[in-house]
Amino acid sequence: MFGVKERGVLIVSERNNKMELLGSAPIARALMALGVPIMIGMLINAFYNLVDVYFVGGLGEGPMGAISVVFPLGQVVVGLGLMFGNGAASYLSRLLGRGDRDGANKVASTALYSSIFFGAVLIIVFTIYLEPILSLLGATDTIMPFALMYARIYVISCIFNVFNVTMNNIVASEGAAKTAMGALLLGAVLNIALAPFFIYTLHMGITGAAIATAISQFATTLVYLTHILRRRSAFSFDIKDFTPSKRIFTEILKIGVPTLTFQILTSLSIALINREASGYGDAAIAGMGAVTRVIAMGTLVVFGFLKGFQAIAGFSYGAKNFTRLRQAIKTSIQWSTIFCVAVGLILLVFSSQIIAQFANGNTEMAAIGQKALVANGLSFCLFGFYTVYSSLFLALGEGTAGFILGACRQGICFIPVILLLPHLWGLNGILYSQPIADVISIIVTIFMALHLHKELATAEIQAFDNR
Template sequence: MNKEERITMLREAPIPQLLLKMGLPTMIGMLVTGLYNLVDAYFVGGLGTSQMGAISIAFPLGQAIVGIAVMFGGGAAAYISRLLGERKNKEASHVASTALYSSVFIGYIVIILLLCFLDKVIWGLGATETIFPYAKQYAIIYIASSIFNIFNVTMNNISSSEGAVKVSMSAMLLGAGLNVILDPIFIYGLHMGITGAALATAVAQIVTAIMYLFYIVKKKSIFSFSPKEIRFESKIFKEIFKIGIAILVFQLSTSVAISLTNMASQPYGDSAIAAMGIVTRVISMGIYAVFGFAKGFQPVAGYNYGAGQYVRLQSATKIAVRWTTVFCFLMALLMILFPHPVISLFTTNDEAVIKIGSLALRVNIITFVFYGMEAIYSMLSFALGKALGGWVLSAGRQAVFFIPVILLLPQFMGLNGVIAAQPIADIITIVIMGILAVKLNGEIERCANAQVVFV
């Protein structure tokens, strides 16, 4: 599909067909991102509970670093979609280049700082004496190679905003496939242990970056990504940060939430840290899937809002909410029925890990049923340039509501308090999401009623 065809598709394709074309590839691409973490957990789980705990400790660091990419990439994507809808392609190209180079530069600085203070950071994230040496081995490579992931995630967002979702899907699939192949070879075949897991992920991310570079060099994008296109203009950064900082808050709050969960689990030993890490990764697969589809929905919403096609926007929102809710319900049902087999995949028959993980998975998956609505309305807020709604949903679930709960509840309920913290925070977020949904739906309805019916 060439550049003009992608824009025509956003403007004219039937909504169900458009959502499938835009949503499924980004959904697969995000699932691939989750697969990196799940594959590492699966193969590292065979090394032992302390090694499994080590990657649970390192996981939030990767999340925090990628937050830089989603801030620039996600913020730019929302703005780019609206600009393309307004036929302002030149301005959109300036935004794309500025976001890409800025994310890589800032990311490089953050990675250097983290590596300089790595020991203190790992201890601060809740590592035990037995977990620390493995966590450090893994984190050094994992963090250093994240510069490629910053580039990849930024490009994923920008290419999706112009409708090139298959490019992102192909790049991410290639990287994930390579990671699956290299993990057992490096970990067990070459006897590299947890270091092998980190190297496999690094190689996969480098290959994905090469795919995106090929996309740029071959000029298949609407944008040139030339340094000459960079514009240090306050308007561009204001629009990027208006949405991007809200997405960054979501990413950082996720990282903080995982770190606080690890710290709250520390008194109950390596098995508790490993179990909660497994549950986080399993549920993250569902979150990645829904969030990926929502990312595909975002340019559809942004473009049609920018083009004044409110009836199409209204239809797309209703269908997206319906589809994601059905998916969330089915996944929740599956996890509630079969928690033991799922948790057992990631441990060498550690009964404590299986027991804690199975209970935590059942408890935490219940509120996941509503995550589809939360993701769609969050993306809708960003796509429409309404940062406040995105801020509330992004910061609420794993920051404003979760942090006080995870700090207080374990004091009264012990390990059960750790397990119940996220669902309680989710319930509060669901109420806020319902209020935001009513407000956004009402605004779109008024715009649609005032519009000449789009044919």
């Protein structure tokens, strides 16, 4: 009995520490404690995506192109996890800020079980219509056989990733950053170890890459299941708390749908790049695919760090602590911008060396990839500022504004550019389409940020008058 009580006290103490980080700890310490572990986890997660590209690159252009073609398909499936996870995380942070634990339990349980159900349905549909979907995503006749071998395993295994992404967002909302980092770290280390073993030692080729990824995703799922079953979470996840009410779904989806839309647009942008690049051969598809994965390393680090910011922003807004909210915004902009500028400079200076790791001696692929990486490195310097505000709108429950801003970079601004520019500028139009869309998105962000700060100032005055 003593052991049970001691464990109970430990769990309560952990939960109180999480609430202290969200509500009262110095901003710098809170951002470091909540953002850095998730950032490290997502960085390693992004790195193991690069591992697939690196090892598969040794198999030739066809398998390399297949990885690029299948990638957006997996992103759409994972988008469901983001829709329920990120939508719930925003609401959960605000509920915790108000002290509503019962409501938070219902939201967390509803989000988790809903994501699993809808993820399974989508995976079944994709599996049935796999070949025509891959064709739409830009698979050429030479790439298609490899894409089918990889996708048949990878897409089914995405059910684990749907669960993982949902849980990653939920545990971030409660301040359990170390759990999120540990889960992602385990999956990454496994994939880094298993990919070369299955691909080359067992001579399984691209099928081995898919199996390694599936095993790694399952391992991450086990970490989150342990977190739930050992009652380490601030939420119960009991099936009796599954409450698919109109109010809960409205709160989840008003933030979740913009997030899903962003994910779909990300997949669409990659598919459009692949389709436009297919006219220039498999080397162009493979080169742009490598650039996409390298840039994803940087973007996922920023997203990971800002998970901590989102939790603090939502909690502070729910508690009407506007001073803390402003401090969090300012510090997050400063830190994320410093990081993005540093990464951008690295991509500029070492572009040829970076792309050479994936080209396997293919000079055409290397030339295309290097040129695109330089352009994307320049525009990446602006990514931190953009992402702080796209995350902030969602954290505050501003679904419409979050949707508009989140859809800018790879949707509203990108799609017209990628559809028009290649016809005017040829291959260069493909290489520079994302950087041009990035610059336009920053201009939109500045205007929306100014309007948001005026709204926050008004809300602060109203909160002070109601005291």
